Amino acid sequence: MTALHHNLSLKDEIRDYWSMRSETFDTMPGHEIFSDDERRGWLELFARHLGDAQGGRALDLASGTGVISLLLAELGYSVTGLDLSEAMLARARAKTSGKPIKLYAGDAEDTFEASDSYDVVATRHLVWTLPDPPAAFREWFRVLKPGGRVGIVDVDMINPRPGNGKALRVLARLARKIANPPPPGAHAAVHNDIVSRVYFSTGCRPEEIARLLGETGFVDIAIDRNLRAIHRAQGRFMPLHQRLERASQDRFIISARKPG
Incomplete structure (x- = not known):
């Protein structure tokens, strides 16, 4: 029982943290969408990995203020969004009014949704927080219909991305020192x-996510680091040191399919 109590306590802290952050969440590039270029980038990314909506059902987990739910609805999905934070959900409900989106308080590890009921499960910046x-x-495998797809957008903020991530991290530190932004x-x-x-306390490595998805039974697992169009659009609203910091991180989408 000790581990269960620990996880419940950690989830409470995660919920309270994001409730606190909800007040400014939509003011931050990388959270809210600030340009048509970024919106098109997200739509293209999800269409590429999740396929044609064809009137299907999508489950948006850790839906936050509804950013991803709105994109999925624009692609043609009927969307259910779950989030631990009622403060986040209140903001999402105000933004998604009149859209084919239903929002509820819920846990991504225990959704209470029916088995084989969704065509798509989508998440953004959730997996790194999961206990x-x-x-x-x-x-997620259980609630997906046979043939349904999962799309996981996430980031490893601890380990630099393959290639020039280490060099970009050095440049980011120099740029931050010059900019001298207010302390966190x-x-x-x-x-x-x-x-x-959290589980990924040493870094949310996409290869480890892919391995766990495979052990769960998912197939056709793909890691895609080509989010450049989105990052370029977001960068127009960020100072140099933040752009370099984000460029040094391993940011990706992982998609996979439930057999059937």
Whole structure:
């Protein structure tokens, strides 16, 4: 029972952290979408990995303020969004009114959704926060219809991306020193403490996510790091040191299919 209580406590902290961040979430590039170029980049990315909606059903997990839910609805899906934070959901409901989107408080590791009921499961920046990714992936496999697809957008903020990630990280530190931005707020310490206790505390490596998806039973697993169009569009609204920091990180989408 100790591990269960620990996980529930950690989830409470994660919920409270993102509830606190909800007040400014939509003001930050990389969270909200600020340009048509970025919106088109996201639509193309999800269409490439999730296929034609054809009136299907999509489950958006850790739906936050509804950014991804709105994109999935624009692609033609009927969307259910789940999030632990009621504060996030309140903002999402205001943004998604009149759209084919239903939003509920819910846990990505235990959704209470019916088995074989969704064509698509989509997440953005969720997996790195999960206390138990293997349990989450089993749950996503269960709720997907045979042949359904999962799309996981995430980031490894600890390990530099393959290629020139280490060099970009050095440049980012120099640019930050020159820019001398304000020190991080109190939320940074809370964030770092949470990160130290999640499953991917040493980095959310896409290869490890892919391995876990394969163990769950998913097939046709693909890792795609080509998010350049999205990152270019986001970068127009970021200072140089932030652009370099993000470019040094391993950012990706992983897609996979439930057999059938």
